[in-house]
Amino acid sequence: MSAPTYTLPFPRARRQRVETSRGMGLGESLATALEAIGANKLRSLLTALGIIIGVGAVIAMISLGQGASANVAQRLQGLGTNLIQITPGSQRGPGFVNVGAGTRQTLTEADAAAIQEQVAGISGVSPVISVNVQAVAAGSNWSTRAQGVYPVYQGIENWQPQAGTLFSDQDEQDGGQVAVIGQTVLDNLFGNGNTGSGNALDAIGQTIRLNKVPFTIVGVLASKSGDQDNTILVPFSTAHVRLSNLTYVGQIVVQASDVSQMDSVQAQMQTVLEQQHRITNGNDDFTIRNLNNIIQTAQSVTQTLTMLLAGVAAVSLVVGGIGIMNIMLVSVTERTHEIGIRTAIGAHRRDILSQFLIEAVVLSGAGGILGIVFGAAASVAVSHVAGWSTVIVPQAVLLAFGFAAMVGVFFGYYPARKASLLDPIEALRYE
């Protein structure tokens, strides 16, 4: 025999303690784990599937939730900030029949003027008259809603012109027959035959007839979202005289100068309006609504919904972790003999522990990565198919992946520890 020559790691001196060997590196443990996973591909895939679905679901749910949230926020942003809306109260007919909120004809332009004069901390007030009109222009006609408002209203509601201008205080004073139209109106009256969308510049200067009354289009409003774009704004004075001969208004919109003023403004308005309407018994014939509250409610609802969905998805992640633990326990039992061999030829407890722990973490980590791909693909697919907007949040991706890896460590530790504590003699005997 050609004997290989190498030196023993132990000095031949008599001593009672043994230096522990360097043991396996991380790379070795990883290679061993990958080899074990590769040896049982189908089972490994099925094991990881729990994590894949869990992580995928968490990411898809948070993406959808964030998308919905962003959608709501965008719509609400279009409404303007720090708004308080006053609508007429319900009308009570004979026999206390409640005809419905907003049907009483009690609000007037004088109320708006009183609020403007007497309430501190507001930056704008406008009465709003809404009239259903048949709009005719460029040979097309479209049934829509014309709103008679003060010029300040355009600022309160965050309207921006995409072409032309908004109407001015001068127009309001003169009762000018001018109009600014929304995107939906533009599309329906000036729409190009092919795309259906109208060119805003084409509309400027054109005449539009509202219930046969001619107005000149001075501006086109930049689009906000769907239903808000189906409107035509005209000066309040003009609407009052030309479109509606009623003395009452549909609502009064007030903007507070600061969010901290909202409550005070609301209280002051209450007083002013009660004086205006000579109400002493508290049976108000108007309703004051703080739109900030509505925005906050809407946002907290979507937030809650997102958390709920993510929570349900996280449960499936934990279930996936239990699946990994289950398979790792089976795997430890199956490989008892192998563990015995490894221990007999010098594997330390930490070697066996790390082998099985890394196997569990690789399973859950790989499941996490596949889950991210799966979840991202699902949210993109949903946004395409269902038309929901989705926002893939990087933090959610990191969180889901980190959680998956932690699930691997947590649920892999017990089986790995069990393996590392096996008695080598017993393990070698196990068949």
Next chain:
Amino acid sequence: MSPATTDTSMPIVQVIDLHKDYHLGSNVVRALLGVSLTIMPGEFVAVMGPSGSGKSTFMHVLGCLDRPTSGEYLLEGISVKDLTHDELATVRNQKIGFVFQGFNLLPRMDALGNVMLPMMYAGVTRPEREERALAAIRAVGLEDWATHKPSELSGGQQQRVAIARALTNQPALILADEPTGELDTRTSIEIMAILQRLNNSGITIVMVTHERDIAAYCKRNILFRDGKVITDRLVEERRIALDDLAAIAQAREIVAV
């Protein structure tokens, strides 16, 4: 080559009044009842005895898989009794090469991978591991089978892989637990030929066997009964495995003619 050649005066194994009790429920099984013996470098010992005689327990203690209840076991001067679990693992890894009856190779790894395994736990770098493993595989004559998995090898070949694995960390002692127990006569003699050659090069070997024929290839026979050594003698007419193999080959030739 052998570590033993560096210091022949110091025993490889020194066992003094070894006791081992097992607790099975409320019963105490006294597997070893005061075993004392010394194995010097270069010895080739066969441990024999009926089942229940304590020879398996003795081998487990010798192999640092188990600790004695009382008594002293010095392996190359190191007192094994006080070592921790992981220190025992290091001793097994560095000082002892195991050869088992059932070969105990990892089925998913090829021969080379199996031989490299002990060195992986010793922290030997991969290139050195391969080099040393190939040298060991050559030493047992399996260089053409290095990339085969255990399932593709015969029993004799698997046992040679196991012997190669036992050699790689240059152990002070090779412990073989019925290494020929699952092999036919001719293959058994082949394995004994390899063990005799390793012993001739200076490696100390202790093996368990049931068969007197196999024990006759060793230099010293120890017989266990009821937890004690009852016979400990040198083999007088030692058989040489290579001679027997040549005789078998010759006999076959005659039959063929």
